[in-house]
Amino acid sequence: MRVSALGELSGSIAHEINRPLTAILFNALAAIHLLAQKSLDREEIRDALQEIVHKDNRAGEIIDRLRRLLKNGERKLESVDINDLVGSTGALLNSELITREISVKLDLESRLFAATGQGSF
Numbered sequence: 001m002r003v004s005a006l007g008e009l010s011g012s013i014a015h016e017i018n019r020p021l022t023a024i025l026f027n028a029l030a031a032i033h034l035l036a037q038k039s040l041d042r043e044e045i046r047d048a049l050q051e052i053v054h055k056d057n058r059a060g061e062i063i064d065r066l067r068r069l070l071k072n073g074e075r076k077l078e079s080v081d082i083n084d085l086v087g088s089t090g091a092l093l094n095s096e097l098i099t100r101e102i103s104v105k106l107d108l109e110s111r112l113f114a115a116t117g118q119g120s121f
Helices: 002-036 042-070 082-099
Strands: 078-081 114-117
Touching (some): 078 082
Antiparallel strands (some): 078 114
């Protein structure tokens, strides 16, 4: 059972990392296409490049959180922003929600809600 759960988890993680990487590729190709046109639309090129940066940051966040989650050693309690936790959980579950045709709308408070917990993921 443990191997099965690990297989499902690794598949989900791979999918979550591949999504931003695929978006990076498509936005880079779009920017190349825009640069090849006779008249340059700087706004579109800037948008494509900003999306590349955003998706690269997203992939980096996923990898960083996985490293912290899987890191051996002492776990320490720290302040955890509940809104960030809910948002991160939603992002991690996004592909599963889409597969199951489940729509989730987050309506979070703008003020900081913190709790004490393990902030590694």
